[in-house]
């Protein structure tokens with residue numbers, strides 16, 4: 237299914253099109269990597285809802301990105317249970333080895349580093365989400381191994397996937 | 407030994423598949439409910455069981471269901487609260503990942519009881535595996551006729567849809583969740599009208615937590631007397647406890663409601679790491695005021711914890727040992743609430759902003775002599791004056807930290823540094 241068809245299928249689950257804005261934005265973000273203005277306008281056209289409603293949600297919810305993010309979005313939890321298991325050390329390590337500060341993206345567009353609130357997986361603290369996957373019980377050695385695996389996976393990423401990620405040199 | 411109820415399928419291979427669930431007696435409760443009970447009888451069974459909501463507030467589930475008008479002239483809705491944003495909590499995720507049919511069966515019985523034909527599961531978007539498993543389980547249940555039209559030969563029709571959240575803690579508050587489902591920014595609504603009368607799309611709506619709904623098939627199968635016999639009569643049942651933080655064996659434990667907190671932390675979860683002592687435990691997610699070590703003999707149920715000045719909340723039990731600075735803990739908790747404040751009301755939005763500023767400077771050794779009074783004044787301005795419970799939770803949490811660890815806060819200010827660094 238293309239994006240429009242997916243959004244229309246999602247909208248059929250609700251008696252009101254406005255309810256479908258959130259699912260539509262998740263679909264659009266999956267397709268485009270992030271949600272620039274023209275994509276938001278396309279979503280509002282497909283659903284036939286006010287543009288401002290779409291903009292409102294795209295900026296309210298933290299999982300929506302109106303700015304580009306790296307191919308791999310490293311989302312390290314630093315809430316209490318992870319903090320008690322030294323997530324700070326992991327953040328410092330990631331900042332050092334990636335050469336960026338939290339919130340930043342590496343110049344090659346591979347990694348964006350963020351801290352997030354509790355991921356609901358505190359039994360495996362400290363935890364980091366990368367894309368769809370949770371990585372738990374992390375320490376510095378595991379972080380390094382994970383970065384190596386991600387770099388190797390990036391070697392196999394398609395040009396289109398890389399282009400959808402953050403533009404190089406930002 | 408307590409025999410697990412909610413987690414009984416955890417170690418079954420492929421326990422998330424319908425075939426495994428059926429092999430363990432799954433969907434027999436739904437058949438029993440549809441063939442042997444009227445909707446009102448189901449509500450009565452749940453009332454008699456004394457099941458109380460596992461989402462945090464502990465509201466009696468049967469009573470909540472009974473508030474739904476019988477003849478509404480509008481569709482009714484069931485919403486399952488799977489937003490699980492309370493730091494320290496991960497029980498709903500594990501149910502959905504490993505035993506999603508248990509939830510679907512509970513939803514079907516609940517919907518039958520209240521007369522709803524549609525349910526939405528509001529699940530946090532980060533829970534990718536849980537979302538996949540639940541989608542698969544819904545498809546399987548449709549295929550086998552546990553969902554859809556004329557379920558198991560009855561007149562009952564019911565469908566379940568998944569609605570993914572997008573990273574806002576406030577969506578867990580039930581009325582904010584309804585606004586979010588309607589495609590608006592998630593902000594709590596004024597009550598009354600209560601959702602049971604005017605909820606989703608202004609229709610009668612019941613909102614229940616994942617674990618609450620997962621209890622329902624067991625109550626139907628084994629009866630309310632069995633359920634009430636587990637733990638304290640007024641707050642009974644099997645209970646999931648999420649253990650995390652500075653404890654040897656973090657994880658999800660199922661034990662009776664009312665188990666002493668000390669037993670839970672020291673015996674089941676193995677106590678603090680070697681060479682450490684417990685300093686304090688948060689019993690119910692960061693919204694629940696912390697309990698210092700000497701208070702750990704309290705029972706883990708709604709009433710006992712309330713009497714001890716805390717709350718069961720989501721049963722997210724976070725253990726803090728003696729190597730940790732309580733000012734840092736308090737600061738991190740309030741930073742969370744400040745970040746997640748939806749901004750609708752001033753005491754929470756502005757008050758927490760100030761609290762964070764003061765706490766950060768105290769933690770950094772730059773606190774002013776009257777900062778603890780400032781913090782108390784700020785708590786006073788927030789507590790009881792906010793639109794929803796988020797602001798109150800933040801103020802109560804900070805007050806407990808200040809009351810029990812005043813000396814640590816004081817030392818930061820007097821010594822002009824953190825004694826733990």
Ligand SMILES: Cc1cc2nc3c(=O)[nH]c(=O)nc-3n(C[C@H](O)[C@H](O)[C@H](O)COP(=O)(O)O)c2cc1C
Nearest residue numbers: 459460461487489490491578579580614615618795
């Ligand atoms: C700020 C805030 C956050 C909440 N988060 C959740 C949550 O993540 N999950 C949940 O089930 N209930 C949460 N609740 C409680 C819900 O508002 C509601 O009471 C609950 O879902 C009702 O279900 P129950 O009766 O089965 O417990 C939250 C409440 C507040 C005030």
Ligand code: SF4
Nearest residue numbers: 748750751754794797
């Ligand atoms: S207390 Fe906080 S979260 Fe609740 S309505 Fe007010 S601003 Fe929003």
Ligand code: FES
Nearest residue numbers: 313318354355358
């Ligand atoms: S605090 Fe990090 S996953 Fe819960």
